[in-house]
Amino acid sequence: MKKHQFDVIVIGAGGAGLMAALYASKTSNTAxxxxxxxxRSHTGTAQGGVGAALANEEEDHWEWHTFDSVKGSDYLGxxxxxxxxxxxxxxxxxxxxxxxLPFSRTPEGKIAQRPFGGHTNNITGKPVRRACYAADRxxxxxxxxxxxxxxxxxxxxxxxxxxxxxxxxxxxxxxxxAIELGTSELHVFHAKSVIFATGGHGRVWDITSNAYAYTxxxxxxxxxxxxxxxxxxxxxxxxxxxxxxxxxxxxxxxGEGGVLINGKGERFMERYAPKVKDLASRDVIxxxxxxxxxxxxGINGQNYLYLxxxxxxxxxxxxxxxxxxxxxxxxxxxxEEIIAKLPDIVDFARTYLGxxxxxxxxxxxxxxxxxxxxxxxxxxGEAVIDENNTVMPxxxxxxxxxxxSVHGANRLGTNSLLDLIVFGKHSGLRAAEYALGADFQPLxxxxxxxxxxxxxxxxxxxxxxxxxxxSGKMKTEMMDLVGMFRTGEGMQSALEIVRELRxxxxxxxxxxxxxxxxxxxxNIWELGNLLxxxxxxxxxxxxxxxxxxxxxxxxxxKRDDVNWLKHTLAWVKPDGEIELRYKPVVITxxxxxxxxx
Amino acid sequence: MQVTVKVFRFNxxxxxxxxxxxxxxxxxxxxxxxxxxxxxKGYYDGTLSFRRSCxxxxxxxxxxxxxxxxxxxxxxxxxxxxxxxxTVEPILGxxxxxxxxxxxxxxxxxxxxxxxxxxxxxxxxPAERIQTIEERExxxxxxxxxxxxxxxxxxxIYWASDDYVGPAAMIAAHRFIFDSRDxxxxxxxxxxxxxxGVYRCHTIFNCTECCPREIEITQAIGELKAAIITGRVD
Numbered sequence: 001m002k003k004h005q006f007d008v009i010v011i012g013a014g015g016a017g018l019m020a021a022l023y024a025s026k027t028s029n030t031a032x033x034x035x036x037x038x039x040r041s042h043t044g045t046a047q048g049g050v051g052a053a054l055a056n057e058e059e060d061h062w063e064w065h066t067f068d069s070v071k072g073s074d075y076l077g078x079x080x081x082x083x084x085x086x087x088x089x090x091x092x093x094x095x096x097x098x099x100x101l102p103f104s105r106t107p108e109g110k111i112a113q114r115p116f117g118g119h120t121n122n123i124t125g126k127p128v129r130r131a132c133y134a135a136d137r138x139x140x141x142x143x144x145x146x147x148x149x150x151x152x153x154x155x156x157x158x159x160x161x162x163x164x165x166x167x168x169x170x171x172x173x174x175x176x177x178a179i180e181l182g183t184s185e186l187h188v189f190h191a192k193s194v195i196f197a198t199g200g201h202g203r204v205w206d207i208t209s210n211a212y213a214y215t216x217x218x219x220x221x222x223x224x225x226x227x228x229x230x231x232x233x234x235x236x237x238x239x240x241x242x243x244x245x246x247x248x249x250x251x252x253x254x255g256e257g258g259v260l261i262n263g264k265g266e267r268f269m270e271r272y273a274p275k276v277k278d279l280a281s282r283d284v285i286x287x288x289x290x291x292x293x294x295x296x297x298g299i300n301g302q303n304y305l306y307l308x309x310x311x312x313x314x315x316x317x318x319x320x321x322x323x324x325x326x327x328x329x330x331x332x333x334x335x336e337e338i339i340a341k342l343p344d345i346v347d348f349a350r351t352y353l354g355x356x357x358x359x360x361x362x363x364x365x366x367x368x369x370x371x372x373x374x375x376x377x378x379x380x381g382e383a384v385i386d387e388n389n390t391v392m393p394x395x396x397x398x399x400x401x402x403x404x405s406v407h408g409a410n411r412l413g414t415n416s417l418l419d420l421i422v423f424g425k426h427s428g429l430r431a432a433e434y435a436l437g438a439d440f441q442p443l444x445x446x447x448x449x450x451x452x453x454x455x456x457x458x459x460x461x462x463x464x465x466x467x468x469x470x471s472g473k474m475k476t477e478m479m480d481l482v483g484m485f486r487t488g489e490g491m492q493s494a495l496e497i498v499r500e501l502r503x504x505x506x507x508x509x510x511x512x513x514x515x516x517x518x519x520x521x522x523n524i525w526e527l528g529n530l531l532x533x534x535x536x537x538x539x540x541x542x543x544x545x546x547x548x549x550x551x552x553x554x555x556x557x558k559r560d561d562v563n564w565l566k567h568t569l570a571w572v573k574p575d576g577e578i579e580l581r582y583k584p585v586v587i588t589x590x591x592x593x594x595x596x597x
Numbered sequence: 598m599q600v601t602v603k604v605f606r607f608n609x610x611x612x613x614x615x616x617x618x619x620x621x622x623x624x625x626x627x628x629x630x631x632x633x634x635x636x637x638k639g640y641y642d643g644t645l646s647f648r649r650s651c652x653x654x655x656x657x658x659x660x661x662x663x664x665x666x667x668x669x670x671x672x673x674x675x676x677x678x679x680x681x682x683x684t685v686e687p688i689l690g691x692x693x694x695x696x697x698x699x700x701x702x703x704x705x706x707x708x709x710x711x712x713x714x715x716x717x718x719x720x721x722x723p724a725e726r727i728q729t730i731e732e733r734e735x736x737x738x739x740x741x742x743x744x745x746x747x748x749x750x751x752x753x754i755y756w757a758s759d760d761y762v763g764p765a766a767m768i769a770a771h772r773f774i775f776d777s778r779d780x781x782x783x784x785x786x787x788x789x790x791x792x793x794g795v796y797r798c799h800t801i802f803n804c805t806e807c808c809p810r811e812i813e814i815t816q817a818i819g820e821l822k823a824a825i826i827t828g829r830v831d
Contacts, residue, residue, distance in 0.1 A: 037701065039744050040648075040656040054724075097725040100715020100778065102733060102740050109727035134740070140655065141740065148714035182694065211651040247653045347811075348653065351672055352627075468639035511643035514610045517695045520643040 001448060002187045006031045006156070007435035008428075009176060009191040011163045011218065013038035015139070015417060016399025017197030018146035019424025020381075020431065021155045024195075028432040031156040033163055033178055033189065035213060035522075038147045042199055042211045043420060046139025047344065048252030049114060049131025050096075050421070051414030052089035056110040057129040057326060062086045064122040065130060069415060070590045072118045072281045073408025074549035074559065076231070076567070078586035081379045081404045085415075085422050092421045093132050101145040103134050114341075115255040118281035118412040118597070127255075127279045131414040136250055136342045142417060161187065162522055163217065165451045166194065166395075167444060168225050173394035174441035177451045181522065184515035188447045192438045193394050193431035195381065196222065197424065200371035200400040202235075203526075204534045205483065206475035208368040209241055209248035218401040220529035222375055223536070227385050227392070228569040228581075230403040231373035232533070233541035234550045236411055237484045239285040241367025242352055243304040249345055249364060251413040254278040256341055257318050257333055258309035260289065261361060262297040267317060273597035277321070280597035283410040283550050286366040290484050299363065306361035309342070311335050313361075335359075366484060370411055372550060373540075374403040376569065381427025387569060387583040394434065394441075398427040405567060408585075409549020458524050463507025467520075470501050470508065471527050474534055482538050487554045491542045498534045505531055532572070539578045540568050561592050598681060600624045602633050605686040607693055608644065615693065617684075618642070626676035630663055630683060634670060634697075647697040654809055657745030661697055662686040667747040667807040688750035690759060704746050707762045711788055713769040716781035726778050736775040739817055741810040742768045748804035748814055754797050761797040762789070764804040764814050771817045774830055782830050790825045798822075 008024040010017045013034035024030045032038070053060040065086040070077055097103060097111060104112040115127035134141040150157075158178070165177040167188075175190040201216025202208045223229055239260070240249040254260075259278050262268045272288040273280035280288075293303055314333045323331040335358035339346050342357075349357045375397035376384050383395040399420045406419060474497075481494035505528060512520040546560035547553050566582040573579060599621060607615035620637050631649055638645045648658040652671045659670040664684055675683070691699035717726075742765065749755050749763035770789060774782040789795045795818060804814040824830050 036650055036656070036658065037705070037744075040650050040658045042651065042656070044743070045651050045653070045655045094721075094723075094725055098717075098721040100717075100773070100776070102736070102772075102776065103725070105728055105730045105733045107730065109729045109732075111725050135737075137655075137741065140743070144740075145715070151709060152714040152716075211656065213650045245653075344655075351654070351674070354627075466639065467643075468635075512646075514608060514644070516609055517646045517698050519646045520638070 002185065003190060004031070004187060005190045005440070007191065008193045008195065008431050009033060009189050010195045010197055011176060012041070012197035012199060012399070013147070013157070014041035014043035014197060014199055014399060015142050015146060015420030016424035017195070018143070018150055019421050020195050020197055020398055020428030022146060022150055022153060023425050023428030024432040025153055025155045026432070028435050031158060031189070032150070033158045033161045033176070035160065035162045035181070037159050038157065039143060041143055042214055044140045044143040045211065045248065046417055047136045047248065047250035048116060048255065049133035049138050049414045050093060050142070050417035051116065051119065051130050051412065052093040052132055052418065053086065053130055054090060054093065054111060054113060054132065056106055057113045059121065060128050060130055062090060064120070064128070065089065067122055067590060068119050069406065069412055071595055072410055072412040074410055074595060075561070075565065075592035076405065076408030076548060076585055078405050079588040079590060080586045081406050083588065084379045085406050085418060088422045089418050092418070092425065096142065096145060096421065099145050099149050101134065101141050103132060114252055115279055116413045117251050117254070117279045117285070119414070120276065125275050127276055131252065131255065133252065136252055136344045139417060142421070163221065164454065164525065166221050166225050167447055169441040169444060171392065172441050173392065174443060177448050181517055184518055186448045186451060188443065190440060190443055192435040192440055193396060195396040195398060195427050195431050196375060196401050197397070197399045198401045201530060201533050202368045202371065204474065204478050204530050204537065205368035206479040207241060207246040207365065209238060209246050210368065215526035216529050216533045217526065218397065219374060220532055223572045226571065227383065228376065228571045229373060229536060230376040231405060231568050232537050232570055233544050233568060234372035234409050235368065235537065236282055236370035236372060236550050237286045237366040238282055238369035239289055239366050240307050240364040242348065243363035243365050245352055246367035247348055247352060248367065248369065249307060249348070249362060253307060253309050253342060253345060256309065256338065257314035257323070257331065258307055259313060259317050260285070261306040261308050262292045263299045263301065264297060268292050268297070276597045281410055281412060283552070284597055286484055287552055289366055304363045304365045307364045308361040309338055309357050310361065311338060311358060314338070370416060371400050372403070372407045372409065372411055374401045377402045377404055379404060379426065380430040381423050382430060387581055394438065396427040396431045398423040409551060454525070455521065458521060459510050459513065461507060461509050463509050465504050465507040467508055467524060467527055470505055471530070474498060474501055474531060478534055482541055485552050485554055486541055488542065491538050495535065495538045495542065498531060498538060502531050502535065536570055536572065536578060540570050540580065543580055544568065565592060598624065598626070600633070600675065600681045600683060602637065603682070603684045604637070604645065604696070606696055609695060624675050626674070628675050629671050630661070630668070630673040630675070630685060631659055631670040633683070634685065646695045655743060657743035660688050660745040660747045660750070662688055667751045669745060669747070669809045672809050688746060690750045690756045701746065703759055704749060704765065707766040708744065708769055710762060711766045711770040712781055712785050713773070715773060715776070715779055717778055718780065728777055732777040735777070736772050738812050739768045739772040741812055742772070743810060745809060747807045747809055751803040751807045753801060753803070754799060760793045762794055764798070764818065767795065767818050767821055768812060768814060771821055774821070774824065786821070786825050789821055795822045795825060
């Protein structure tokens with residue numbers, strides 16, 4: 001066992017983790033621990049843009065962005081936090097540009113912006129260009145830029161180290177335990193501040209846009225220490241994943257004029273969202289797609305629809321919508337312009353579908369995409385561990401693993417990258433400030449005791465279960481029963497299945513007994529995390545007897561503000577029982593009203 | 598269809614020398630080589646080790662040598678291999694740690710050696726720095742790099758001498774040298790004006806041919822050579 005000591009430890013090297021590290025390292029001795037090389041993090045796959053009301057392309061205001069996000073959240077987002085995020089957004093995007101991020105540009109040389117779902121001019125209700133983009137690889141450029149700046153600022157990195165446990169002493173975070181993947185050696189990181197920035201857990205579901213690495217490690221580690229999870233029933237299904245594979249096709253395709261078409265050749269979103277159509281928020285569009293396919297309107301009656309970005313289609317519907325360019329001329333796109341604005345999408349479609357998107361429509365279906373719930377925090381990234389928002393000293397969370405809550409029941413596109421940079425920055429600043437005035441907690445006598453118990457168990461299993469069979473069953477059942485549409489009966493049966501899978505999980509034998517890059521050992525541990533999260537998600541979803549944002553129930557189809565305008569907090573007790581309590585939503589200016597797009 | 602996947606195996610805790618294992622499995626033409634490796638690991642041999650994460654060609658984890666050419670395993674589809682026999686080996690020129698996992702430290706050391714970060718110490722304006730569409734376009738191609746190492750480990754010059762900074766690091770340098778906002782072009786060009794820098798590139802084009810991001814790498818290196826010789830960046 002090796003020991004290290006740092007003022008601030010950041011776990012995860014995506015956008016939130018690197019932003020936190022960049023800011024914390026200005027005043028504190030900071031280290032980043034990541035199971036991947038930092039540039040492999042999932043932030044890199046984000047495509048379309050980061051939301052900020054720069055008003056570079058047309059009139060816009062951070063207050064409009066705030067209202068759109070509140071409405072997008074189906075009124076479950078905390079409005080003080082959303083105001084903070086949307087106000088800070090403008091400066092945060094300029095900071096990224098000052099760090100060298102190569103944004104695409106307007107003719108005046110400013111940061112270019114495109115329309116995105118749910119982002120509107122609050123007066124006309126029409127889509128507004130708010131997503132600041134770098135072609136269709138905005139996340140890639142954020143990840144590269146932040147990693148580069150961390151290198152410039154000599155941040156310490158522990159790459160390919162899997163954090164597996166949090167150390168809590170006297171109710172205060174004291175550090176973490178990690179496994180060095182190359183050697184299986186245990187490392188204890190003693191710290192004053194611990195920031196979790198470990199991302200989401202979309203690998204619970206079958207059709208997913210999420211990386212293999214997205215196994216909810218941060219949630220699983222912290223909930224084992226009695227920290228509650230907030231709003232775990234809310235998970236986002238993105239409308240446009242590549243058919244069968246789930247690979248993301250950015251909403252930016254629709255921002256540039258692409259439309260969804262059903263098997264009858266209809267632009268069906270006109271019926272579901274008359275004003276903004278294909279640029280309604282994601283929950284609305286995914287549900288509309290589900291209903292179309294259920295009604296037999298899939299392509300050839302199959303379980304997919306077309307996303308059509310051929311120039312003739314784009315221009316036809318742009319003319320019908322009266323869409324115009326900034327100079328007032330009609331919006332007309334050529335194939336070359338589409339390829340230039342969406343090069344990666346064109347590449348994905350050609351590689352994985354054998355389809356050239358400027359000549360043929362792309363087969364798409366909704367794909368599991370984003371974790372709205374997570375470790376509860378306030379707007380400074382401090383973990384708050386009960387319904388009174390009591391801060392746990394030394395513990396922070398930022399990015400997808402955290403629930404501030406700025407996304408509520410449904411996140412708007414471009415607000416995830418924004419969340420990373422705003423709350424990554426503020427958690428880093430706050431963690432460093434706390435570390436300056438705090439002492440190290442004494443480490444427990446045997447800090448790796450729980451870690452060794454977990455991994456000794458996995459190493460010593462006798463049994464004949466298979467990891468792929470258990471994960472496969474979890475994914476398909478969660479997709480069917482705790483996916484885009486849910487019922488009490490379906491979720492009850494999912495709960496029984498997941499609990500049975502958790503039993504079977506204990507009988508997966510470990511074939512690889514070595515210490516060098518034992519990826520099988522880590523994969524089994526990760527599956528354990530996913531199963532616990534699947535159970536927690538289902539329990540929270542069963543209890544919420546309403547439909548709101550990403551949580552849509554056939555048996556309770558309406559939003560119920562009288563009983564359910566509140567956040568779920570779920571504790572996993574030492575005996576495995578799950579306890580649910582609730583806390584109020586923070587409302588400042590915007591009273592809940594019906595959500596129409 | 599049935600395919601035979603021949604995989605390079607080496608377990609440093611057991612094996613003195615590497616060997617190959619053959620696995621037969623059913624696969625669809627649209628399956629990725631990564632899908633086949635996952636299947637082998639899941640059903641035939643849990644000890645098989647390789648890196649992967651995003652599985653769609655963006656994170657850069659799973660660079661491998663497949664039928665003699667570097668690919669990302671998640672972007673190599675069976676139908677594009679034009680064969681029912683697939684051979685998977687670790688990328689060349691880096692030390693093999695276990696099976697398909699190589700030691701990436703040297704690769705990242707070269708990357709870090711070229712100042713791969715934006716430098717401009719002038720106080721920034723309150724809003725963004727202005728850059729024209731043309732200035733932005735000048736270095737667009739090299740911003741696409743995902744550091745997968747396909748290029749560097751396909752280069753025979755790099756196989757012969759790992760002191761060579763390699764194409765990936767030069768792509769990183771190019772991305773900043775040709776950025777109108779950056780102020781450290783001269784320093785980076787000085788680093789690359791070295792016997793282990795740009796002059797090691799003999800325009801073999803292996804890098805360009807295998808780049809999963811389709812970056813015109815050899816051309817970018819040529820532009821670096823020209824900038825060093827002329828002292829001009831344009």
